[in-house]
Amino acid sequence: MASKVVVIGAVNGHIRPVLDKLTSLHSKNTFALAIVTGDLFADPSQSTDADDETLDALLKGSISVPLPTYFTLGSHPFPPAVIEKLSASDGEICDNLYFLGKRTTLTTSEGIKIVALGGRLDPAITAGTSKDSYTPFYTVDDARALRGAHSADLLLTSIWPTSIRLGSKVTVKDGHVEPLAEQSVAELCAVLQPRYHFSTSAEFFYEREPFFHATKDTGSDERRVTRFISLAKFGNKSKQKWIYAFTVDPSAAQPTSLAPGTTASPLAAPSKKRAGTSDLNGSFSRFAATASNHHHRTSKRSRQPPPGPGECFFCLSNPNLATHLITSIADDSYLTTARGPLTTAETYPSLPFPAHILIIPLTHSPSLTAIADSTVRDATSKEMERYRHALTNMVRIQSRDDLGAVTWEVSRAGGIHDHWQFLPVQASLVQKGLVEAAFRVEAENQTYPTFRTHDSEDKEQRGDFFRVWLWSASPASSENVPASKSPREDDGKSRSEEKPTERCLILPLSDSFRFDVQFGRRVMAKLLGLEARMNWKDCLQDEDTEKADAEAFKTAFKPFDFASE
Numbered sequence: 001m002a003s004k005v006v007v008i009g010a011v012n013g014h015i016r017p018v019l020d021k022l023t024s025l026h027s028k029n030t031f032a033l034a035i036v037t038g039d040l041f042a043d044p045s046q047s048t049d050a051d052d053e054t055l056d057a058l059l060k061g062s063i064s065v066p067l068p069t070y071f072t073l074g075s076h077p078f079p080p081a082v083i084e085k086l087s088a089s090d091g092e093i094c095d096n097l098y099f100l101g102k103r104t105t106l107t108t109s110e111g112i113k114i115v116a117l118g119g120r121l122d123p124a125i126t127a128g129t130s131k132d133s134y135t136p137f138y139t140v141d142d143a144r145a146l147r148g149a150h151s152a153d154l155l156l157t158s159i160w161p162t163s164i165r166l167g168s169k170v171t172v173k174d175g176h177v178e179p180l181a182e183q184s185v186a187e188l189c190a191v192l193q194p195r196y197h198f199s200t201s202a203e204f205f206y207e208r209e210p211f212f213h214a215t216k217d218t219g220s221d222e223r224r225v226t227r228f229i230s231l232a233k234f235g236n237k238s239k240q241k242w243i244y245a246f247t248v249d250p251s252a253a254q255p256t257s258l259a260p261g262t263t264a265s266p267l268a269a270p271s272k273k274r275a276g277t278s279d280l281n282g283s284f285s286r287f288a289a290t291a292s293n294h295h296h297r298t299s300k301r302s303r304q305p306p307p308g309p310g311e312c313f314f315c316l317s318n319p320n321l322a323t324h325l326i327t328s329i330a331d332d333s334y335l336t337t338a339r340g341p342l343t344t345a346e347t348y349p350s351l352p353f354p355a356h357i358l359i360i361p362l363t364h365s366p367s368l369t370a371i372a373d374s375t376v377r378d379a380t381s382k383e384m385e386r387y388r389h390a391l392t393n394m395v396r397i398q399s400r401d402d403l404g405a406v407t408w409e410v411s412r413a414g415g416i417h418d419h420w421q422f423l424p425v426q427a428s429l430v431q432k433g434l435v436e437a438a439f440r441v442e443a444e445n446q447t448y449p450t451f452r453t454h455d456s457e458d459k460e461q462r463g464d465f466f467r468v469w470l471w472s473a474s475p476a477s478s479e480n481v482p483a484s485k486s487p488r489e490d491d492g493k494s495r496s497e498e499k500p501t502e503r504c505l506i507l508p509l510s511d512s513f514r515f516d517v518q519f520g521r522r523v524m525a526k527l528l529g530l531e532a533r534m535n536w537k538d539c540l541q542d543e544d545t546e547k548a549d550a551e552a553f554k555t556a557f558k559p560f561d562f563a564s565e
Helices: 016-030 050-057 079-090 140-149 185-192 374-399 425-431 433-443 519-527 543-560
Strands: 004-007 033-036 068-072 092-094 097-099 103-107 114-119 154-157 196-200 225-231 243-248 326-329 333-337 357-361 403-411 420-426 452-454 463-472 501-508
Touching: 004 016, 004 543, 016 243, 016 463, 050 079, 050 092, 050 243, 079 092, 097 185, 103 140, 103 403, 103 433, 114 185, 140 185, 140 326, 154 185, 185 196, 185 425, 196 243, 196 452, 225 243, 333 543, 357 374, 374 543, 403 425, 403 519, 420 425, 425 433, 425 463, 433 463, 433 501, 463 519
Parallel strands: 004 033, 033 068, 068 097, 114 154, 154 196, 196 225
Antiparallel strands: 004 243, 092 097, 103 114, 326 333, 333 357, 357 420, 403 420, 403 463, 452 501, 463 501
């Protein structure tokens, strides 16, 4: 269904006249929603008494907002009063006025999928996502994380994408200077391939010719086309366009023929170095089309069971995500240290950190098989396997073959967000069959179905299941590894001529019995004599310890981390 949308450039505190204009337009057009792409509020360092009075009235609800209106971060900080209100009200300033967030994916009740990246690139942060939700800075990893949306109807950024004017005949007129542009924004647009990409340009309006992207589906004639539009600020001296109304139908098919004037995409796609990324859309997945359908923010857990990407603790779009636990982000998946880890930094002398690691797909999906896009599904599965092999390689080399690894997964259609748990274990326990026996015995004790062996290379397991991989280096391959060798060279494969030992077991799940999602942890806790740490909530650490463990792991994993190439 087609919906009317209106987008507004930077308001910079001129809230009353902008809302008056919006109210007038809305009475004639009945917009579904409005969006402010630049700074909504005045710069706190330059605000006047009139700005402060207007803001106070807005926060008290004395100023009416005529329709659901969303705003993003611009180039300057929010006023302290705004931050206080946002923190207390879960992102709502007043009726009909909502903060999209610095790094957000949202699907409205009309089905319009919005992806927003607010602020400017923070050069001081070279790795990881930004920790503060309200500062006007983002990191490269913030931009990369949003690639997990895989598509968008509307993309909102404060910064232009690099090379957006390449191949365009539209000039920046009147001597205006082209705004700051970033490659991370260009890569985000190249991956999402939105219908519209909106940004801001202070003193002038710029609308590029539409451009088409490389075809994702080689069997389809459809071409995804993006329109890049940059709005001037309200009250600009040149009286350039600061408001833009249009109609968008998220269910409409992409065109099979290109309109006159349409150009090829000027945007450089993300690097192809990483495995499993054979296409532009083989990239970050964290917020799928299962996002909740409502006008308000998606972070109100009590109202939206099961949680959507904005509320999910494994989704990078969740503003409350414990980002200090994240240790590596690739194209379709990422690694994080476990909260409340089963093992500790003292469990294995060769590993000065817990090494209980989660491998998490970026796509918000209850299982890998539930990922709708086959290209994304295959790329995600391959990349998670690559992470698993890299982790086993790290553990093997760090321990000089003394340690193997166990990785388990609970895959259910009624789940929330699929993930794999990786845990080191003495290699001898794997080689002697004791780990496998522990899983089989515990399943029998719980009157679960019998485990069956499964080809670990077969990724097409269907239905609900519990899966566990048991890995160790071959007993004959326990040779010292020369320190001069690059562990990334073999990407997780054994350095010896002997193949490592690996078995994959599958336990089918059904509604005929109640399955404990902590089954894998319970088995390993008993096997390792860590029964006191069976419940992760009993093993919570303070944030400083979590940060120290994550940093120690990142240091050890760095030579094996293909995502850092």
